[in-house]
Structures are given as C-alpha cells and as structure tokens.
Amino acid sequence: MILLDPRSIDQFTEKVQLQGRAMNSEFARRMRLLAPQDRLLVEMAVQHKLSRRQMGTVLGVSPGNVSRRLRRIINRLHDPLVVWLTAWDCSLSQEHLQIGLEHFLLDKPINELARQRGISPSQARAMLEYIRGWYRGSCSPRAKRPPVSEKENDRT
Numbered sequence: 001m002i003l004l005d006p007r008s009i010d011q012f013t014e015k016v017q018l019q020g021r022a023m024n025s026e027f028a029r030r031m032r033l034l035a036p037q038d039r040l041l042v043e044m045a046v047q048h049k050l051s052r053r054q055m056g057t058v059l060g061v062s063p064g065n066v067s068r069r070l071r072r073i074i075n076r077l078h079d080p081l082v083v084w085l086t087a088w089d090c091s092l093s094q095e096h097l098q099i100g101l102e103h104f105l106l107d108k109p110i111n112e113l114a115r116q117r118g119i120s121p122s123q124a125r126a127m128l129e130y131i132r133g134w135y136r137g138s139c140s141p142r143a144k145r146p147p148v149s150e151k152e153n154d155r156t
Contacts, residue, residue, distance in 0.1 A: 030077050030086050033105055038073045045070055076105055081135050092134060099124065100131040 031042055044050045044058070052063040052070075059066065076082060082105045084090060090097060099117070102108045114124040 026083070026086070027077065030082065030105065033086070033101060034073065034077075035106060038069075041066070041070055042073055042077070072107075076107065079104060081132070084135055085131075091138070092131065096127060096131055096134075099127050103128055104131075 031039055034042065041055065041059075044055050050058075052066045055066045055070075056063040082101070085092070085097060085100050085104065092100065099113055102113055103110070110121050110124050110128070114121045117124070
C-alpha cells in the first residue's frame, strides 16, 4: 500500500537530511537501506518526534496502523541478524548479503526474491537458511555448539 506520493516522500526526506540531526551512525546506515515509505515513518518518529496521531494525519492512516508499522520496522532495524548483515566486516558473499538484506530488513517475500533472481523459491529459501546458519554459527555472541556425544566421537 502506497501511503504518499513519492515526490512528497522525497521532499520530506530532503528536509530531514538538511536538519542534520545526529543519530547513531550504524542505525542511520541501516535506516538508509529501508524503502522510502518505511524510512519516512522512522524519520518522523525518531528525528521529528511526532506523535502517532500526527503521523497518522500526515500519512492518512489511523494511529494504530502507524504504531504497528513503526514497531515492525524498528524491530527489523534492531534485529541482530540485520545488524550483522550490515556490519563492515560481514563475510557473506554479495549475493547472500543482498538477498538477506532484502528479506530480513526490507521484508520482501521469498517468492518475490526468487522471481527477481530467476531462481526457484526453494533455492531462495535455502539461501536464507544458509544466512541464518552463518549467523548462528559464526556471528552470534550466544551461539553455542551442542556438546559432542560419545557416540559421535567414536565415529570419527
């Protein structure tokens, strides 16, 4: 659903950028990767500190809809997997990185990702599972490998 004319989004975004409000640079970098409508919503809340009612009036939607959308966007921006995908030292291939950002940050459905790349949905799903495994195995500070059982030790 398109909430505003893209020209209005661009004009508002330019005004926000001209104000030059300082934000966490990592968060700002992830925010710049968002779709224009999502970025506008976050900028209205974070930088301008507009109320949900004010944002709803500007966008022509209910305050509840604004709250729901904003919560989902902020959750995606703070998702640890998205944080690792946008890190400068991310070791994933460019193809995996791109599909990961499009799915986990931009919330694109698997079928759309597959269609854009000319691959099957199962191949796209496998790529996303690879990314999840990469994160769990090499990047998550809480990643714990299960203890190796004695039976598995005997096999080696």
